Every structure is written in structure tokens, then in C-alpha cells.
Ligand code: SF4
């Protein structure tokens with residue numbers, strides 16, 4: 001089992017989850033994070049930290065596409081080591097449905113030099 005980041009992270013990226021993770025599981029895309037399933041120790045500590053309620057156990061119904069997406073982008077997005085400012089319009093996008101269809105970006109986050 002692992003935990004995965006799901007739809008409501010997209011365009012919000014609050015990043016409160018990051019500082020709670022003891023093993024630096026989170027990788028950062030342009031407008032969402034994903035969890036590295038190979039590193040996650042299933043502690044669940046990050047789950048209540050997400051203001052968008054976007055982190056779910058992979059055992060929940062309908063999680064297969066999210067498991068795949070988290071595993072895939074873990075391979076290409078950089079690790080985010082600490083919490084930072086959310087995206088500017090995070091509160092506006094929090095709770096919108098099916099953001100994956102119109103708002104998802106596959107680009108990696110820009111890493112500060
Ligand atoms: Fe990190 Fe624990 Fe969340 Fe996994 S469940 S991403 S190990 S805080």
C-alpha cells in the first residue's frame with residue numbers, strides 16, 4: 001500500500017504535506033505534487049495536513065489512475081524538500097471537480113538555481 005496525491009491538488013499545490021513527510025516522498029510538478037510509492041512508508045501523517053484533502057490511500061476505490069500518475073511523475077519531477085507558498089489561486093481552485101481534464105500540467109516544477 002501507499003498514499004497518493006489526487007485531483008484536488010491540481011492548481012492548488014498547498015505543499016503543507018511536504019514538511020510532515022519523514023522520508024521526502026513528494027515530487028513537484030508545475031501545478032501539483034505526487035508521492036513516490038517506492039519511498040512512502042505508509043505512515044499517513046501527511047493526510048490531515050492537506051487543506052485540499054487530496055491525499056488518499058491507494059486502497060480506496062477508483063485510485064488506479066492516480067497510483068499510475070504518482071508513480072510516473074515521480075520519475076521525472078524533482079523532489080520538494082520543504083513547504084512553500086501555495087499557487088496564487090489555490091483557494092479559488094480548491095474543490096473544483098475533475099481538474100485532471102483541463103488543468104493538469106505534466107511539466108516539472110522549476111527548481112531554483
Ligand atoms: Fe510521506 Fe507518510 Fe505521507 Fe507517505 S504517508 S507521503 S511517508 S508522510
Ligand code: F3S
Nearest residue numbers: 009014015016017050
Ligand atoms: Fe497538494 Fe495537498 Fe500537498 S494540495 S501539495 S497534496 S498539501
